[in-house]
Amino acid sequence: MTATPIPIPTRRPLRQRVALTLEPWLYCAPVLILITAVMLVPLILGISYAFRDIQLLNPFSGGFVGLDHFQALGQDAAFLRALRNTLWWTGASVFLQLSFGLILALLLNVPFAGRGIAQSLVFLPWAVPTFLAGLNWAWLFNPVIGPIPHWLTALGLMEEPSNILSDPQIAMWGPIVAATWWGIPFFAITLLAALQSIPKDLYEAASIDGASPIQRFFSITLPYLAPVIAITVLLRTVWVANFADLIIVMTNGGPADRTQTVASYIFTQAFRRLDFGYASAVALVLLALLLAYSMVILVFRQKLSNRDR
Amino acid sequence: MATMEIRSVSKNYGTIRVLDDINLQIGDGEFIVLVGPSGCGKSTLLRMIAGLEEITGGEIRIDDRVMNTLPPKGRDIAMVFQSYALYPHMSVADNMSYSLRLRKTDKPTITQKVRAASVKLGLDALLERKPKALSGGQRQRVAMGRAIVRQPKAFLFDEPLSNLDARLREQMRAEIRKLHRELGATSIYVTHDQVEAMTLADRIVAMHGGHIQQVGTPLDLYDRPANLFVAGFIGSPGMNFLAGDVAGGVLRLSDGRQVALPETMPAAMGGATLGIRPEHVLPAPAGQGALDATVDLVEPTGHGIILHLTLAGAVFKVLTHDRRWLSPGPAIAVSFPPEALHLFNAEGLRV
Numbered sequence: 001m002t003a004t005p006i007p008i009p010t011r012r013p014l015r016q017r018v019a020l021t022l023e024p025w026l027y028c029a030p031v032l033i034l035i036t037a038v039m040l041v042p043l044i045l046g047i048s049y050a051f052r053d054i055q056l057l058n059p060f061s062g063g064f065v066g067l068d069h070f071q072a073l074g075q076d077a078a079f080l081r082a083l084r085n086t087l088w089w090t091g092a093s094v095f096l097q098l099s100f101g102l103i104l105a106l107l108l109n110v111p112f113a114g115r116g117i118a119q120s121l122v123f124l125p126w127a128v129p130t131f132l133a134g135l136n137w138a139w140l141f142n143p144v145i146g147p148i149p150h151w152l153t154a155l156g157l158m159e160e161p162s163n164i165l166s167d168p169q170i171a172m173w174g175p176i177v178a179a180t181w182w183g184i185p186f187f188a189i190t191l192l193a194a195l196q197s198i199p200k201d202l203y204e205a206a207s208i209d210g211a212s213p214i215q216r217f218f219s220i221t222l223p224y225l226a227p228v229i230a231i232t233v234l235l236r237t238v239w240v241a242n243f244a245d246l247i248i249v250m251t252n253g254g255p256a257d258r259t260q261t262v263a264s265y266i267f268t269q270a271f272r273r274l275d276f277g278y279a280s281a282v283a284l285v286l287l288a289l290l291l292a293y294s295m296v297i298l299v300f301r302q303k304l305s306n307r308d309r
Numbered sequence: 310m311a312t313m314e315i316r317s318v319s320k321n322y323g324t325i326r327v328l329d330d331i332n333l334q335i336g337d338g339e340f341i342v343l344v345g346p347s348g349c350g351k352s353t354l355l356r357m358i359a360g361l362e363e364i365t366g367g368e369i370r371i372d373d374r375v376m377n378t379l380p381p382k383g384r385d386i387a388m389v390f391q392s393y394a395l396y397p398h399m400s401v402a403d404n405m406s407y408s409l410r411l412r413k414t415d416k417p418t419i420t421q422k423v424r425a426a427s428v429k430l431g432l433d434a435l436l437e438r439k440p441k442a443l444s445g446g447q448r449q450r451v452a453m454g455r456a457i458v459r460q461p462k463a464f465l466f467d468e469p470l471s472n473l474d475a476r477l478r479e480q481m482r483a484e485i486r487k488l489h490r491e492l493g494a495t496s497i498y499v500t501h502d503q504v505e506a507m508t509l510a511d512r513i514v515a516m517h518g519g520h521i522q523q524v525g526t527p528l529d530l531y532d533r534p535a536n537l538f539v540a541g542f543i544g545s546p547g548m549n550f551l552a553g554d555v556a557g558g559v560l561r562l563s564d565g566r567q568v569a570l571p572e573t574m575p576a577a578m579g580g581a582t583l584g585i586r587p588e589h590v591l592p593a594p595a596g597q598g599a600l601d602a603t604v605d606l607v608e609p610t611g612h613g614i615i616l617h618l619t620l621a622g623a624v625f626k627v628l629t630h631d632r633r634w635l636s637p638g639p640a641i642a643v644s645f646p647p648e649a650l651h652l653f654n655a656e657g658l659r660v
Binding site: 199201202204205206207208209210211212215219220223224 | 359360361380381382386387388390392394396397398399407408411412455459
């Protein structure tokens with residue numbers, strides 16, 4: 001064995017050491033700058049508005065008000081109603097979208113002549129801009145130009161052709177129906193993809209084991225779809241809860257705030273009353289609620305998949 | 310337990326006929342192996358018996374009841390799939406008891422049956438596991454267990470060992486055989502592996518191109534193959550074939566050399582194929598046998614040596630257990646014991 005001389009560490013000059021330390025940051029810089037500029041700055045600015053008095057029509061506004069907006073929120077009956085409406089609007093929309101999306105996916109998973117065309121047609125609503133969809137449905141519900149009130153009357157569900165959107169009791173159903181029509185394809189696409197990944201021989205094994213089609217659905221299809229359903233419902237809930245376009249276009253929150261959701265309330269506060277400070281505070285509350293909801297769902301999902309193992 | 314009868318069954322996919330005039334009688338408790346290359350229709354036939362494929366023509370009877378239009382659940386059969394098809398979200402116990410639960414069997418009976426089957430298959434320690442926590446061999450056992458607990462009239466196996474490694478396959482093969490002896494249930498087993506067919510079957514059904522080529526005991530098929538297909542398919546390495554003309558009690562090869570035929574074979578018949586299994590060929594030093602052949606390759610397998618030769622322009626294999634042939638030199642001679650020769654006519658049928 002020959003002893004190799006141990007190199008004696010020599011101190012590098014200061015400038016070289018600084019350059020070495022900075023090197024990795026230099027490589028990361030483009031991304032860091034981009035993220036900061038595009039995501040962090042607007043987010044922090046938006047959050048800061050919630051603690052400031054910002055009204056476009058008041059040139060003297062702009063000062064720091066602390067938690068004043070949030071205190072006002074606590075007493076704001078319109079906000080509390082919007083919160084309740086949001087729950088109802090989101091729950092009903094997501095439930096209906098999921099139900100019809102699942103049915104559609106199951107139908108499209110069965111081979112039939114012209115399935116390819118049917119599949120692409122079904123996904124059309126997704127391609128329609130929401131603004132257009134909202135207008136379209138608003139007209140459909142309008143007894144002067146739309147057929148739906150007349151059909152409902154003919155079916156005996158309505159006493160005389162009137163506009164659903166102007167009846168405070170049922171106005172919310174208008175945007176819910178439009179949102180359902182528009183959102184079904186999203187569920188149908190994802191669930192169809194999940195359905196097609198279920199091995200065929202599982203169904204064959206089950207049918208030999210003596211399972212009827214309904215039993216096969218509950219013991220194979222549903223357990224297989226469960227994780228996909230969980231994640232799409234989570235995504236969709238957040239999405240729909242934030243989704244103000246249809247409501248703004250169709251009812252503008254009315255009649256009598258009956259269709260005002262938190263999202264449309266934010267829009268109204270910011271762009272109708274031009275009170276950006278208050279709107280930001282409402283938005284911050286919605287953000288906190290949705291974050292909490294996502295956490296609960298994720299923890300729930302984690303528990304489920306842990307139990308699986 | 311049941312008898313089964315397949316009467317002139319056929320199957321078309323569109324205009325393509327994949328099974329043609331299949332006839333087969335299966336006795337009570339018999340172990341039948343359907344064997345053939347991929348695409349021969351063996352799996353289709355099994356799936357038709359299971360009720361997973363429609364029957365285009367003919368009749369399938371189990372215990373003298375026509376099954377043609379009955380759904381799978383009405384046929385009282387169990388099937389083991391190549392992919393095992395275990396329900397991934399159910400535990401081993403739930404997988405095995407699924408069919409019993411569907412039939413509303415009472416809990417104590419289910420527990421007792423699952424326990425009995427799991428002990429028999431060595432799964433009793435794994436009952437609470439999910440399939441994804443099991444090895445390939447264990448999953449295979451669960452699939453078998455799922456079939457056993459039902460005590461069906463017949464077991465159907467669709468290449469159940471293809472996804473296992475060689476050693477495990479050997480072990481499971483023996484276990485399936487043992488299980489069949491214990492349960493005595495009528496079984497139909499599909500495989501493309503002729504070793505599985507030989508070791509498992511009471512009777513082998515050799516299939517090719519949608520037709521049954523030969524039905525018989527494993528040794529029947531080995532000793533007296535009905536045609537060139539069966540002769541070439543059964544046995545490993547496969548049978549050697551020498552093509553030529555038979556006249557005056559000898560087979561004249563394409564290169565003009567002659568092989569004497571035993572007196573039991575026809576003395577003259579024109580174009581024919583002579584077959585001999587590699588293990589029956591007697592090797593000898595060059596010039597000291599019936600025919601000389603050049604050596605291409607020597608394959609020692611441990612328990613024997615496979616010599617790859619060229620004879621009359623075709624590949625010819627010899628299987629010997631004599632270690633002297635590990636280095637045979639460039640050429641050797643081969644001789645054929647007369648009783649080991651098979652003769653096939655121009656249509657490929659045994660003479």
